[in-house]
Amino acid sequence: MSTTYTVPIGPTHPALKEPMMFEFEIDGEKVINVDLKPGWNHRGIELAGQRRNPVKTVYLAERICGICSFSHPFAFCRAVENAGDIDVPDRAHYIRTIIAELERMHSHALWAGVAAHEIGFDTLLHIVWDVREKVMDLLEHITGNRVNYAMLMVGGVRRDITPQGAKKIREALDYYKNLHSKLMDLFLKDPAIAVRTKNVGVLSYNDALHLCAVGPTARASGLAKDVRSDQPYAAYTQVKVTPITPDHLTKEVNGDVYDRVVVRLLELAQSIEIIEKCLEDLPDGPLMSEPVIPKLLAQLAQVEGEGIGRIEAPRGECFHYVLMEKKEAPTTWKAKAPTYSNLLPWKPMLLGAQIADIPIIAASTDPCIACMDRCTLTHGKDSRVATADELRKLSVEKTRRLQKC
Amino acid sequence: MNIHDIAKKFDGKVKKQKAGVGRKTFDTVWANVRPTEILDRVEQLIDVGFPHLATISGTDLGDKIRLTYHFTHGQATGEEFIVNFVTTVPKTKPVIHSICALVPGALVAEREKIEFLGVKFEGIPDARKLFLPDDWKGAYPWRKDGKIEKRLERIDKRRPKK
Numbered sequence: 025m026s027t028t029y030t031v032p033i034g035p036t037h038p039a040l041k042e043p044m045m046f047e048f049e050i051d052g053e054k055v056i057n058v059d060l061k062p063g064w065n066h067r068g069i070e071l072a073g074q075r076r077n078p079v080k081t082v083y084l085a086e087r088i089c090g091i092c093s094f095s096h097p098f099a100f101c102r103a104v105e106n107a108g109d110i111d112v113p114d115r116a117h118y119i120r121t122i123i124a125e126l127e128r129m130h131s132h133a134l135w136a137g138v139a140a141h142e143i144g145f146d147t148l149l150h151i152v153w154d155v156r157e158k159v160m161d162l163l164e165h166i167t168g169n170r171v172n173y174a175m176l177m178v179g180g181v182r183r184d185i186t187p188q189g190a191k192k193i194r195e196a197l198d199y200y201k202n203l204h205s206k207l208m209d210l211f212l213k214d215p216a217i218a219v220r221t222k223n224v225g226v227l228s229y230n231d232a233l234h235l236c237a238v239g240p241t242a243r244a245s246g247l248a249k250d251v252r253s254d255q256p257y258a259a260y261t262q263v264k265v266t267p268i269t270p271d272h273l274t275k276e277v278n279g280d281v282y283d284r285v286v287v288r289l290l291e292l293a294q295s296i297e298i299i300e301k302c303l304e305d306l307p308d309g310p311l312m313s314e315p316v317i318p319k320l321l322a323q324l325a326q327v328e329g330e331g332i333g334r335i336e337a338p339r340g341e342c343f344h345y346v347l348m349e350k351k352e353a354p355t356t357w358k359a360k361a362p363t364y365s366n367l368l369p370w371k372p373m374l375l376g377a378q379i380a381d382i383p384i385i386a387a388s389t390d391p392c393i394a395c396m397d398r399c400t401l402t403h404g405k406d407s408r409v410a411t412a413d414e415l416r417k418l419s420v421e422k423t424r425r426l427q428k429c
Numbered sequence: 430m431n432i433h434d435i436a437k438k439f440d441g442k443v444k445k446q447k448a449g450v451g452r453k454t455f456d457t458v459w460a461n462v463r464p465t466e467i468l469d470r471v472e473q474l475i476d477v478g479f480p481h482l483a484t485i486s487g488t489d490l491g492d493k494i495r496l497t498y499h500f501t502h503g504q505a506t507g508e509e510f511i512v513n514f515v516t517t518v519p520k521t522k523p524v525i526h527s528i529c530a531l532v533p534g535a536l537v538a539e540r541e542k543i544e545f546l547g548v549k550f551e552g553i554p555d556a557r558k559l560f561l562p563d564d565w566k567g568a569y570p571w572r573k574d575g576k577i578e579k580r581l582e583r584i585d586k587r588r589p590k591k
Contacts, residue, residue: 063560071570071577106446117450233504236482236534247505249481254501254509261449267505332457332499332511334483343483345499356571358486365483367537 027051031379035064039383041138042391050379058374060367073357078104078178078324078346079317081357085344088359090171091134094127095337096359097176099344102257104178107331107348108324115309116180121259122193122302123167123175124335125295129200130159131338132288132295135390136211139285142384143220148210155203162196165189165426170419178320180312190303197296204293211285221281225373225385228279235368239340240287241389243269245279251336263301268294281388288390325352337362339390363391430477432456432510435502438477439470439512457511464516464525467498471528474512478503482528483511485538487546489573493517494546496525518548527553545571 034045043064049057069088073081078100085100086093098120105112112120133156140148160170166189167173175181185193211217227237232245242249250267252260268290270276270283277283314320333344340362347356366389373385436443441460448455462470474480480500488495498514518525527550528535540559542548547569550556558565568576 061559063558063562066560068570074571102448111447111452114450233479233481234533236532238481249505249509254504254506255448255455255511256453257448259450261451261453330497332513334511341481341483343499345484345486345497347486347488356486356488358484360484364537365534368534 028056033382035061039142040386044386044391046374046382046386048374048379048382053378053380055374055377055379055382058371060370062367070357070359073359074353074355077321077352078348078354079321081354082176082178083174085359086172086174086176088361091131092127092337092339092342092361093172094123094175095335095342096344096361098124099333099335099337099342100346100357100359101176101178102333102335103331103344103346104324104327104333104348104354105331106333107329107346108178108327110179110323111313112180113310113313114307115184116311117258118302118306119181119183119185119311120176121263122185122299123163123173123181124258125299125302126159126163126166126193128338129292129295130156130163131390132292133159135288135338135387136207136285138387138390139281139384140211140217142387143217145214145217151210152207155200155207158196158199161426162192164423165192168423168427177312177317178324179314180310182311184311185306190306193299193303197300200292200296204289204296207292208289211289217285218282220381220384221285223278223280224381225281225377225388226279227369227373229277231372232279232369235372236365237340237369238362238365239337239390240284240291241340241366241369243267244277244283244287246271246277249341251334251341255334257335259302259305262305263298265294265298281384284388321352324348326350339363340365363389366391432458435477435510435512436460438473439514441512455510457513459513459515462514462516464518467514467516467528468526468531470514471498471531474500474502475531480504480512480532482532482535482538485535485542487542487548487571489520489546489571490517491573492520494520494523494548496542496548498528523547524549524551526551529554545569547572 028049028051031048031050034040035043045061047059048055069084073084082097085096088096133152137149137152164170167175175183227245229246232242232247246269248267248269252265253267268287270286272290273286327348328350330347335342342362343360345358346354349355377385436458439460441458444457445454480502481504483499486497495517500512501509502512503509527539539550539553543556544558544561568580570577
């Protein structure tokens with residue numbers, strides 16, 4: 025007689041922020057086997073991109089994920105620029121770097137909140153998500169949107185950072201600098217967090233290496249890889265980035281959930297430094313190599329060759345490959361998100377874990393989170409569902425308000 | 430081992446590319462590999478340092494399927510470069526050996542190629558559907574044989590007209 029039983033978690037489950045199917049084989053309270061089934065949100069975006077011109081695909085790539093809505097188009101633009109040998113002006117390189125780092129800040133803050141929530145520390149979730157609003161407002165001020173920034177174009181960026189925008193960024197950075205030590209204390213000195221995260225969900229160095237883990241998940245296991253330093257791009261050729269491993273702070277590497285918290289918190293401070301340096305050095309000059317889009321499209325339709333675009337997204341290496349054969353649309357487009365590489369490392373983390381630790385371990389690799397598609401407004405006893413148009417109107421009003429002040 | 434040694438070892442070409450401010454050059458190795466040799470080649474790459482497999486990309490070339498294994502060599506050393514192994518398999522017999530025994534992290538990329546391009550990987554530890562639904566039949570989405578186009582047309586017809 026079997027002494028184990030199977031616990032399905034997903035495809036939709038309160039512990040998960042996006043659809044994913046886990047099937048756990050449990051013995052008592054212990055996980056002895058796990059099977060993963062992704063794909064519940066697979067929208068065939070790569071196929072859609074093989075039926076469109078690269079300029080349209082920039083916006084499509086942006087919609088692969090709301091949180092990484094700068095990383096995917098960034099990697100895609102780099103792949104196309106690489107295939108077509110298109111030069112990018114220096115100012116655009118710096119602006120790309122600044123927005124990419126702002127995205128990392130908001131993404132890591134979002135993750136810290138989710139992690140706090142998964143271990144039942146909801147006060148901390150609200151604190152972190154409250155401070156995250158500052159960088160979201162900043163992104164909205166600069167780009168016009170909280171997510172899906174529409175900043176990128178093949179060969180440059182579409183919007184400039186004005187002196188007023190730069191001032192806003194500096195203010196926000198000061199705000200985060202003052203707050204950073206408080207966040208470190210809240211997360212790292214709390215005994216409850218330590219008990220729930222130390223020696224939980226351990227990923228060894230060898231497993232991280234052999235299972236091809238990326239980003240903070242790999243770095244927390246001591247695998248010091250970071251595309252920003254390994255193969256510098258944009259302004260990272262000038263601003264040196266050191267891959268952050270947990271031993272920078274704790275003098276040891278355990279590869280557990282605690283180490284993943286440490287890495288992301290340290291990276292928050294690193295992003296602040298990078299943005300400050302970029303703002304200091306921001307050169308003058310054009311934003312795009314070819315600002316006339318029909319001309320750019322004609323140029324792109326003549327490209328023959330293949331290109332690779334690699335960038336360090338908040339969750340790790342984001343890898344795009346395009347094969348272009350003098351046609352309007354690329355023949356092949358392969359987008360590899362960081363979570364794709366971090367799927368397999370989930371297994372060794374979850375094996376041997378307690379059922380109660382499943383949510384925090386699953387969340388510790390920071391899997392990409394799907395967005396809401398409608399919302400309910402409540403005020404006192406009245407509640408009603410807001411329409412998309414209403415939400416859009418409110419959001420446009422808020423952006424205008426932010427840009428005035 | 431530097432990039433030129435690697436390129437020589439695998440009989441590959443080095444492509445120079447420029448990146449970022451200061452137009453820093455970075456090199457990428459592109460090497461053609463026979464499908465029967467893939468295991469040997471990956472083993473040789475592991476001998477000089479365990480590589481990171483970003484993904485495997487696949488293209489339908491009509492009568493053949495082209496697979497590109499995107500490795501990065503020298504990870505976490507600060508001197509990393511991309512090594513691409515390009516191989517083609519005939520569509521009539523799209524079979525290649527799985528590299529999961531050498532690089533366990535290749536499983537996701539290989540399972541994706543099975544369902545999206547109909548490539549068969551010999552010796553793969555798990556050949557089930559990954560991203561597509563279990564009951565998906567009949568068409569490989571990334572094959573350019575018109576089957577998926579027909580499906581998309583059928584879906585378009587069912588959509589309410591604006």
